[in-house]
Amino acid sequence: MKAIAYMKAFSVEGTIREITVPDEEINEIEEIEKMSILDLIYRYGQNDFQHQECYSVSVGDVIFYNDKYIEVKSVGFEEITQEQFDKIEWQRYKKELLL
Numbered sequence: 001m002k003a004i005a006y007m008k009a010f011s012v013e014g015t016i017r018e019i020t021v022p023d024e025e026i027n028e029i030e031e032i033e034k035m036s037i038l039d040l041i042y043r044y045g046q047n048d049f050q051h052q053e054c055y056s057v058s059v060g061d062v063i064f065y066n067d068k069y070i071e072v073k074s075v076g077f078e079e080i081t082q083e084q085f086d087k088i089e090w091q092r093y094k095k096e097l098l099l
């Protein structure tokens with residue numbers, strides 16, 4: 001299964017991370033629930049599990065999966081609209097840390 005993450009928390013504008021969750025991980029879930037799938041997407045968005053030349057998925061990034069935008073929160077996930085997604089600034093958390 002594939003998903004993408006818009007790396008809006010710390011990365012430069014336009015950084016997108018492609019995430020692949022192994023099929024065997026999906027098959028181990030008896031009843032596929034939204035949260036368990038999102039947890040797997042988040043897990044495989046970490047460089048410890050699937051190294052890429054960008055930051056790991058973190059709080060403030062937005063996962064696009066199943067035609068929905070889902071923001072990574074400090075605890076869990078929150079579905080957002082296309083309009084809300086468009087208003088999120090790139091590097092918003094990095095900017096806050098520099099203030």
